[in-house]
Amino acid sequence: MLQVRPHKSSDIPLRVKWLNNPQVSQYIGDCSGEKTTLAKERKWFEAYKKNSQKKFFTFCVDDEPIGFMGLSNIQKMNRNAELFIAIGEDAYRGKGYGKQALIWLLDYAFCTLKLHKVNLGVVDANKRAICLYKFLGFVEEGRMREEIFINKRWHDLFSMAIFQKNWKPPYVPF
Numbered sequence: 001m002l003q004v005r006p007h008k009s010s011d012i013p014l015r016v017k018w019l020n021n022p023q024v025s026q027y028i029g030d031c032s033g034e035k036t037t038l039a040k041e042r043k044w045f046e047a048y049k050k051n052s053q054k055k056f057f058t059f060c061v062d063d064e065p066i067g068f069m070g071l072s073n074i075q076k077m078n079r080n081a082e083l084f085i086a087i088g089e090d091a092y093r094g095k096g097y098g099k100q101a102l103i104w105l106l107d108y109a110f111c112t113l114k115l116h117k118v119n120l121g122v123v124d125a126n127k128r129a130i131c132l133y134k135f136l137g138f139v140e141e142g143r144m145r146e147e148i149f150i151n152k153r154w155h156d157l158f159s160m161a162i163f164q165k166n167w168k169p170p171y172v173p174f
């Protein structure tokens with residue numbers, strides 16, 4: 001059973017572990033290619049607490065934290081934001097938890113924050129993520145060719161988005 005709670009300072013060591021996991025960092029790099037550290041993530045968290053344009057959540061299975069997700073760059077005037085998700089624990093990918101987590105997050109974005117649109121960027125090689133985003137109703141809006149260099153080759157970055165009017169929570173037996 002998936003549980004969602006606000007991201008909190010005690011999650012900082014988990015952020016370091018998860019963001020440094022190659023299964024995550026290959027798709028969510030900070031562009032420097034460097035590993036993150038406790039010091040960097042403490043700094044990130046201090047800035048996060050003061051930033052009303054970001055809302056992050058940790059999700060757990062049977063009380064064990066397995067990943068985090070959130071909305072960044074929340075623009076009140078334009079009513080849009082950018083979505084982020086990472087399952088940091090290897091054993092929990094490919095089991096439907098990403099789907100459950102994003103249904104929760106999109107419901108929060110469209111029903112609580114009343115956003116008009118949610119955007120995201122995804123590397124073409126990330127087939128599982130693309131499959132999930134399409135299932136949820138995201139549509140490709142653009143493509144930046146050869147934008148990302150991973151695993152010794154260039155990859156396109158897709159820009160995908162979903163509108164509030166098109167958000168229909170799919171039925172998923174939890």
Ligand SMILES: CC(C)(COP(=O)(O)OP(=O)(O)OC[C@H]1O[C@@H](n2cnc3c(N)ncnc32)[C@H](O)[C@@H]1OP(=O)(O)O)[C@@H](O)C(=O)NCCC(=O)NCCS
Nearest residue numbers: 027086087093094095096097098099122127128129131132
């Ligand atoms: C991307 C991520 C959030 C997806 O969550 P998940 O729980 O692993 O995925 P799910 O089990 O919900 O599966 C999503 C869909 O992808 C499909 N899928 C799984 N592996 C696939 C693959 N290699 N190719 C195509 N589709 C695949 C599944 O069948 C499922 O579709 P279905 O329910 O219609 O069968 C998770 O794998 C993750 O955190 N990856 C590392 C970080 C990352 O890539 N974040 C996203 C950056 S844009």
